[in-house]
Amino acid sequence: MLEDFSWFILVPIWVSILIMGARFLGIGFSKRNTVLMSILSTLISSIYCGYALFYTCNNSPVEVSYNFLSIRELNFTVGVYVDMLNSLIGLAVSIITFIIYIYSAFYMDKEKSFARFYSLMNIFNSTILGYIFSPNLFQMLIFWELIGAVSYLLIGFWYNKAKVSVDAKRVFVINAIGDVLLFLGFVIVSMNVTDLLNDMSLVSLPFANLNLIVSSFYASTTPEIYSFVSLLFVFAAIVKSAQFPINSWLINAMSAPTPVSALIHSSTLVMTGIFLLMRIFPLVASNILSLKIMIVLGSVTALLTSFSALLQTNIKKVLAYSTSSQLGLVIIALALYNPIASIVYLVSHAFIKALLFMCAGVVIKIIKSKNILFMGKFRECSPIVALSFLVGALALSGLGFSGFNAKSLLANVFANTFYLNFLFAIIGALTSLYIFRLYFLVFENKAGYECSDLENYNNPKYMIAYGTLIFMALAIILSSFIIPNGHFSVLYLLNLFMGILAYYLYNFRNNFKLNSTLYHIIVNGFYINKIYYWGEIYLYKFFTKLISLFDTYILGGIEYLVRGVMLTLSKVVHQLQVNNFQSYICYGVWCLLFVMGIFIGLYSMILNIFGV
Amino acid sequence: MSHNILNCITTYYYQIDAILLFFVGLLGVVFSRNLIKILLSIEFMFNAINLIFVSFSSYISNNSYLGYTVVIFSTAISALVLAVGLYFTNILNQKFGTIDVNKIYSKYKEINKC
Incomplete structure (x- = not known):
């Protein structure tokens, strides 16, 4: 059954080809039909993923593979590999994509290139499913590149704005670093394993034989090369998941349309890096150095980006920094040999962040500004948005719903070490502070627009958006019953205290004037982006000078x-x-x-x- | 016979003489601008060739006249060539007023305006 229906990955691509082909021929589907076809494709994939999850709970993993590339005796295969891990993540991705397709019908309503948007989203959906269900590292590599390319197209959706196209290019180029690292790691492992075992069927590194691959790779190389290769994989994942040295691209990616941010840069795309680490976990986990580096980079990211999120004035940037910091926690949990907790937190975080971004999108659409200092009193205008945002905020800070349970699981992981416990407390407190700051500044603050200033927030077309928000909020509330029950602790009180502090700090005024150097450093994300920029410029000048000497x-x-x-x-x-x-x-x-x-x-x- | 001075002059002398004569003619052709001088130099070269033929005929046998026969034909042809060349020289002189080889073309361009 699972084998027979593995073609579902290709459905979104067919839909995309249909949409663009119809436009090319000048027929063009109506907006309603475009959305319906896209929704149908995600429905198919979510049904498949749900069934796969149900099936693989009791059965062994299923693998389907076809020959893709044959060079002499080397056969690179592609196909579908279904086990519990990827069917769970695939289900989460499909549901989020499903919701966001409906949401985009509202958000992109007046967009000229509606069909292009939906076809790109369909291609992205297809690539992410191909990535998640890939049976070997070779297919993962292909789809890893494709995800980067499609996300470039989606970030630069409004390419006629200069800033947007520059940002899209920056994101693409920075993601290319991760591509190179992953490719290098793949080549080294594949070469060594096939050389040692003389078995050419392992050349594309199938996950079904992962233990054999890891052990033979361990046997065939020196410990130094082994740590080097596992570090390559770790850094590739860190690039894709926006962790410390390379976290600045996520901020650049915020110039995308908000549904794209909600789908890609909060839940699915940033998940791919950590998913890679989970897939090849035996390879990474048997090397202490890479685990240590994962812990260090994860904690550094979580701290720095939490501080940065605290002072942002752009609503989307707050959420972007928050994503980086939460993923840092996930990476630490993974490095502490706790894949279960990290998967649970990852999936629940994906839902929460998608909801928060969707709420932010509605707010941006109505107020036509991204600056949170100009917002306020929004709860009176649209209580549904405020309530769903509150649900997301409570879940993100671990005060309730699925976030509470997931964060309790995560807290158990961190409880053993004093340093990590302390870090977790600090990050939890900061998370609570910045997300409630956002909530109070946007929805509750006394200084802001009057509702009568804003037009058409009760327009019937907003009902679609409100419906999706309610669905997402309900999903978060209901999924808290699936996750093993959380427990109350001191951390909970700390988070609650921070929430109340945010109420007193941000509910009554919004004109915080800070001009110290430290403020500027933190608000610009510790100038990581600037450092790369200057580094690029000086390296460029140096190399061009060198090359010009040769020239002259x-x-x-x-x-x-x-x-x-x-x-x-x-x-x-x-x-x-x-x-x-x-x-x-x-x-x-x-x-x-x-x-x-x-x-x-x-x-x-x-x-x-x-x-x- | 051996004390006869003519016996000391072997055919090599004639051949070397012919080569020198040929190059004198060649240099004359290259370096002289006057068309009549050039024709004269060509005659020099013809004569050098004739000398070679005569001297080489002694290689066949002592009484061979083959080389001499060729020389008679060659002389006749050279006279023809010289006659034709002089005829053209005369025509050029009438047309352009000069027999300097480097000036004839520029005069031709002046007259035909090209």
Whole structure:
């Protein structure tokens, strides 16, 4: 059954081809039909994922593979591999995509390139499913690249704005670092394993034989190379999941349309990096160094980005920084040998963050600004948005619903070490503070727009958005019953205290004027983006100078030489063209002598050869 | 016979002489601008070739006249060539007023305006 229906990954691509093909032929589906087809494709995938989850609970994993590329005896395969991990994450992704398709019908309503948006979203859905259900690392690599490319197209959706196109390019280039690292790791592991076992069927590193692959790779290399390779994988995941040294691209990615941010940069795309680590967990987990580095980078990210989120004035940037910090916690939990807690937190966080982004999208759509200092009193205008945001905020800070249970699971993981416990407390407190700051500034603050200033917030077309928000909030509330029950602790009180503190700090005023250096450092994300920028510029200048030296002295010298030779030759040949009879005769004589010389030389050569 | 001075002059002398004569003619052709001088130099070269033929005929046998026969034909042809060349020289002189080989073309361009 599962094998027969593995074609479902291709359904979104068919839909995308249909939409764009119809537009190309000039027919064009109506907006309603476009949305309906897209929703149908996600429904198919979510039904498949749900069934797969149900099936793989009791049965062994299922694998379907086809030959994709054959080079002599090397056969690279692609296909579908279904086990509990990827069917769970696939289900979460499909449901979120389903909701966001409906939501985008509202958000992108007046967009000219509606069809392009939906076809891109469909391609993205297809690539993410292909990535999640990939049976081997080779297919994962292909879809990893595709995800980067499609996310570039989606971030640069409004490409005619200069800032948007620059941001999209930056994100694409930074993600390319991760591609290179993953490719390098894949090649090294594949080469060593096939060399040791002499088994060419393992060349694309199937996950079904992961233990064999890891053990034979461990046997075939030195410990240094082993740690190097596992670090390659860790850093590839860190690039994709926006962790510390390379976390700034997530902020650039916020210039995408809000549904794209909700789908890609809160839940699905940033999940892919951690999903890679979960997939090849035996490879990473048997190396202490990479686990240590994961813990260090995760904690650094969580701290720095929490502080940055605390001071942002752009509503989407707060949520973006928050995503980075929560994923840092997930990575630490993974490095502490706790995949279950990290998967649960990852999935619940995906739902919560998607909901928060969707609420932010509605607010941005109505107020037409992203600056939270201009917002306020929004609860009176649309209580549904405020309530769903409150649900998301409570869940994110771990005060209730699915977030409470997931965070309790995570707290159990962190409880053993004093340092990590302390870190977890700090990050929990900061999370609570910034998310309630956002809530109070946007929805409750006394200084803000009057509701009568805002037009059409009760427009019937907003009902779609409100419906999706309610669905998402209900999903968060109901999913808290699935996750093992959480428990109350001191951390809960701390988070609650921070929420109340946010009420007193941000409910009554919004004009915080901070101008210290530290403020500027934190609000700009510790200038990580700027550092890369200057680094790029200086490296670029250095390399161009180096290359220009080669240009002037070596290439230029060759050019000078060639020019000189050609000038001399041309001066000689020029005499043929000057209408001077004597020079013609001279040339004739020289040519005659030359030909005679050749004949004499040949003659003497023949004489020498035959020994005459 | 051996004390006869003519016996010391072997055919090599004639050949070297012919080569020198040929190059004198060649240099004359190359370096002289006057068309009549060039024709004269060509005659020099013809004569050098004739000398070679004569001297080489002694390689066949002592009484061979083959080389001499060729020389008679060659002389006749050279006279023809010279006659034709002089005829053209005369025509050029009438048309352009000069027999300097480097000036004839520029005069031609002046007259035909090309």
